[in-house]
Amino acid sequence: MSKQQAIGFMDSGVGGLTVVKEALQQLPNESVVYIGDTARNPYGPRPVSQIKAYTWQMTNFLLDQGVKMIVIACNTATSAALAEIKAALPIPVIGVILPGARAAIKATRNQRIGVIGTQATIKSGAYEQAIHRKAQQMTVFSQACPKFVSVVESNEFRSPVAKKVVAEGLQPFAKTGIDTLVMGCTHYPILRPVFQQWLGPDVTLIDSGAETVSQISMLLDYFEIANDQPDTPPMEAFYTTGSPTMFAEIASSWLQLKDLTAQRVDLTQLPQEKR
Amino acid sequence: MSKQQAIGFMDSGVGGLTVVKEALQQLPNESVVYIGDTARNPYGPRPVSQIKAYTWQMTNFLLDQGVKMIVIACNTATSAALAEIKAALPIPVIGVILPGARAAIKATRNQRIGVIGTQATIKSGAYEQAIHRKAQQMTVFSQACPKFVSVVESNEFRSPVAKKVVAEGLQPFAKTGIDTLVMGCTHYPILRPVFQQWLGPDVTLIDSGAETVSQISMLLDYFEIANDQPDTPPMEAFYTTGSPTMFAEIASSWLQLKDLTAQRVDLTQLPQEKR
Incomplete structure (x- = not known):
């Protein structure tokens, strides 16, 4: 194990790039390998067993690249597979849910916290459990927002479509009185300005990434x-199971890295469990 | 290993209580066992081999109390013994130097950082190394302030003596242009108001605890x-090798815990290494 080995990041698509963006700023000495499973995105509506299998394939891909640490930069994959993968590997493996839960507890002043995520993440109850384990007194309102990921993956996040989809998705929070909203999907920070506009300036958005x-x-x-x-x-090395051109376009704009290229890879032949 | 076991904190005296104070606030569910080696305080002027031996005795005492994690809440002991103890034990062991270094790098705007600590901490160069490993561009000014610990341990930190001793100790920073000062000894936050008054409002004080x-x-x-x-x-359980009355007086005032009691213990018969 060399200290110069990269940190491996994985996501169901481009969402985990919001975590990589932070990593490039906070950890400028570290190398990064990223795998986005764009071809099989979205993960949110899939059964847990399938999400787990796909997450293992991404994990095995990253292990092949010789990473020193694995970051499951995807809330859906974290809620489905973090515990199993972390227990199975000799290198550190971390997810995005606990850090987000911790930050929300720290940020709220009225103890009313909203959580948005994919269907699988919300159905797992992972944020609610993590928040209540640390702070029982919190009231948590959770809402699946299945349309948000596609808006981001299709590069429409600056369009009027985004505004409309966000308004529909956040409507259930209108009368909850939350002062903190956890963006419980790593795709969501790309929509942050649209969220903040709809929620108003008094709601703190938590970027778990x-x-x-x-x-x-x-x-x-x-x-x-x-x-x-x-x-x-x-x-930095970027891999996707989908279109490298589209991936590179979103990634270079989001990360503000010129000359960013992405390579297409096939994960389907990799083991769906620990090898 | 049960989750309800306590976290063990150790220090050469009462200084580590500044870390415990934070722990009681941030981690209200956690139990705490504290050992302060007041009878052998200060550690700062002692040779590294002796500091290491004393730190192992505190470690063995905490292990006997069945702690689930050990916090070396003492910069001197961290610089001398963290690496060895962490490598030797099956439970997590953490020190105070890396968190302080990380916070200083985050806080500084002009990249000029001051560090104060005991003779042993400053002589070890631990802060300077930790800061430069992460951010080579920083200029670090280090100064041993051997008199500060005694002012705190003797409960004189609100007296005019404190003001005079602090002015003398910080004098070397007068023309350095630092905008951030790491309080590289867990006793020092008790003197924080005196430091801030001498330094003025533009210098950020870093509490590594x-x-x-x-x-x-x-x-x-x-x-x-x-x-x-x-x-x-x-x-919460508090143990000291010195006067339990004096320890309890400082601890209950600092932690704002009424009815706090401390027990005297003898560490000298415990092994000075891993058993």
């Missing part, structure tokens, strides 16, 4: 695997 | 040992 990167930083230190030889410039 | 508790919180989650059964009320 940004919180996750603080945790990554601490764990790199804890396990003594942070790259402390910054003379070797860090590398 | 507060930063450490955020890391404790994350590691409790990561290792899945946070107490999630808050129905059992958490307990």
Whole structure:
């Protein structure tokens, strides 16, 4: 295990790039390998067993790239597969749900927290459980917003369609009195301005990805695997199971990296469990 | 290993209580066992081999209390013994230096950071190394302030003596242009108002203890040992090798816990290494 090995990030598509963006800022010495399973996106409506199988395929792909740590930068995959994968691997594996839950508890002033996510994430109850385990007094309102991911993956997040879909999706929160909303899907921060406009300035939006990167930083230190030889410039590599052109377009705009390229890979032949 | 076991904190005296104060606020479900080696305080002027031996004795005492995690809430002991103890034990062990270094890098705007600590901490160069490993561009000014700990341990931190000792100790920073000062000793936050008055409002003081508790919180989650059964009320137990009365007086005033009692213990018969 070398400290210069990359950190592996995975997501059902481009959403995990919101976590990578934070990582590039907070951890400039670290190399990054990213796999987005765009071809099989969205994960949210799929059964848990399938999400778990796909997440293992992404995990095995990242292990083949020799990563030193794995970040499941996808709430759906975290809720379905984090516990199993973390227990099975010798390298650190972290998800996005606990950091988001912790940040929401810290941010709320009226103890009323909203959570939005994919169907699978909301159905799992993972955020609600994580919040209540730490702070029983919180009232949590959860809402699946199945249409948001497609708006982001189809690169329509600046369009009027986005505004309409967000208004419909957030409507259930209108009378809840929440002062904090967890964006419980790593695709959602791309829609952040649209959310904030609909919710007004008094609601704090929690980006679980940004919180996750603080945790990554601490764990790199804890396990003594942070790259402390910054003379070797860090590398970024992006892989997708879908269209590399579309992926690279969204990624280079979101990460503000010029000359970003993505490679297409096939995950379907990889094991759907620990090998 | 039960999630309801306590977190063990150790320090050369009362300084680690600044970390416990944060823990009581941020982690209200967690039980706390504290050992302060007041009788052998200060650690700062002692040789590294001796600090290491004393730190192992505190560690063995905490292990006897059945703690689930050990926090070396003492910069001197962290710089001398964290690496060895962490590598030797099956439970998580964390120190206060890396969290403080991380916070200072985040806080500074002009990249000029001051560090104050005991002779042993400053001589070890631990903060300087930790800061430079993460951010080579920082200029770090380090200064040992051997008199500060005694002012705190003797309960004189509100007296004119404190003001005079602080002015002398911080004098070397007068022309450095630092905008951030790491209080690299857990005793020092008790002197915080005196520091801030001397430094003026534009210098950010970093309390490595507060930063450490955020890391404790994350590691409790990561290792899945946070107490999630808050129905059992958490307990606090305080042990000192010195005067229990004096210890309890400082501790109950600092932690704002009424009816706080401390027990005297003898560490000298415990092994000075892993048993």
